[in-house]
Amino acid sequence: MELIDRVFSDYYHQYIVIEADDLTENFKDQIAVHNDDCFALCSSFIDSEGALKFNVLGIGSSWQRCTRGLRRRKMLGILNADEVADKDSRLITPDMRMLRKNTEWILEQEKYADTDLIATRNDSRLDNVRDYDYPDIVEVGILHKDRIREYGMLVTGFNGPFLEGTLAEEPMPAIGIHQNTLIRALPYQVEDTFRLLAIFTGDHLSRKDQKAMQELIKEGTASGFGFSDGIMKS
Numbered sequence: 001m002e003l004i005d006r007v008f009s010d011y012y013h014q015y016i017v018i019e020a021d022d023l024t025e026n027f028k029d030q031i032a033v034h035n036d037d038c039f040a041l042c043s044s045f046i047d048s049e050g051a052l053k054f055n056v057l058g059i060g061s062s063w064q065r066c067t068r069g070l071r072r073r074k075m076l077g078i079l080n081a082d083e084v085a086d087k088d089s090r091l092i093t094p095d096m097r098m099l100r101k102n103t104e105w106i107l108e109q110e111k112y113a114d115t116d117l118i119a120t121r122n123d124s125r126l127d128n129v130r131d132y133d134y135p136d137i138v139e140v141g142i143l144h145k146d147r148i149r150e151y152g153m154l155v156t157g158f159n160g161p162f163l164e165g166t167l168a169e170e171p172m173p174a175i176g177i178h179q180n181t182l183i184r185a186l187p188y189q190v191e192d193t194f195r196l197l198a199i200f201t202g203d204h205l206s207r208k209d210q211k212a213m214q215e216l217i218k219e220g221t222a223s224g225f226g227f228s229d230g231i232m233k234s
Contacts, residue, residue: 004085007127008135011044011054013106015094017066018042018087020079024059027076031069036061041070041092042079043102045109046121050134050154052081055109057101063090070097075105081133116157123227125187125194126155126163137168140185140196144175148197153183161186161226163196177201186226 003011003018010016020040024033041058056076060066069076094102110118117136120126131137131152140153152168162184170179177183185196 001089002086003089004132006089007124008121008130009124009127010091011042011089012121012135013043013045015092015098015102016042016044016054016089017063017092018054018079018084018089019063020059020084020087023079023083026079027056027059027069030074030076031059031072033059034061037068039063039066040076040079041066041098042084043098043106045106046113046135047109048112050136052133052135054079054081054084055102055105057098067097070101073101085132114157117155120155120157120163125227126196128193129196138163138165138196140165140183140198142175142177142183142198142201149175150195153185153196158227159184161228162199163187163227 003016018040019038021038024037024040027033037059039060039062040054040056041060042054042056044052044054047053055078056069058067058070059076060068121135126138129138129140131139136155137152138155139150141148141150151171153165154168155163155165157164163186164182164184166182167177167179171177181201183198184200185198187194188197189195
């Protein structure tokens with residue numbers, strides 16, 4: 001399966017072999033690369049700019065034989081998400097060598113990420129609305145003139161049943177909501193996937209909306225609707 005056809009939960013912090021072809025040539029300063037070394041054993045993380053990256057633990061000549069370089073403490077290299085989007089991939093179950101090399105390294109890469117933001121990365125309900133290259137940006141539906149249109153929202157965290165964030169770009173044409181406007185969204189299910197719908201927008205809500213929001217937070221905490229039921233993993 002091509003990597004871009006997978007959902008975020010498949011590969012984030014997981015272990016995956018990618019048919020990287022000549023991309024392995026990028027690692028020849030770290031390890032001898034043979035002509036048939038077309039496969040890369042990878043995990044993934046989100047860097048300080050919010051971009052998805054794939055860190056390479058080892059390389060090899062086949063799906064099953066892809067551990068050369070695994071004993072090295074350093075990663076062999078980093079691949080950008082767009083470099084491997086159309087590459088075939090296979091998920092694998094890691095062994096202790098892979099876990100030892102990768103676990104602390106991944107934590108180091110994301111150590112400055114906000115804990116509220118990290119929590120949202122582990123909820124599989126957001127898989128189908130995430131931007132592939134920048135997974136902390138999700139599509140959110142906003143009702144404007146009796147029509148729901150989806151916009152990119154930069155996620156900040158959960159608040160009771162709501163996912164909160166701000167628009168990643170200024171909407172064009174204008175919809176009366178600006179890039180830095182706080183948005184609170186709820187998930188809804190379409191067949192076997194989830195989408196997001198903005199329920200409240202703006203820091204300064206009317207008294208009526210403030211009351212409605214607090215009631216939803218209270219009800220969500222009590223009954224577990226929206227995101228109040230905790231992280232859902234696939």
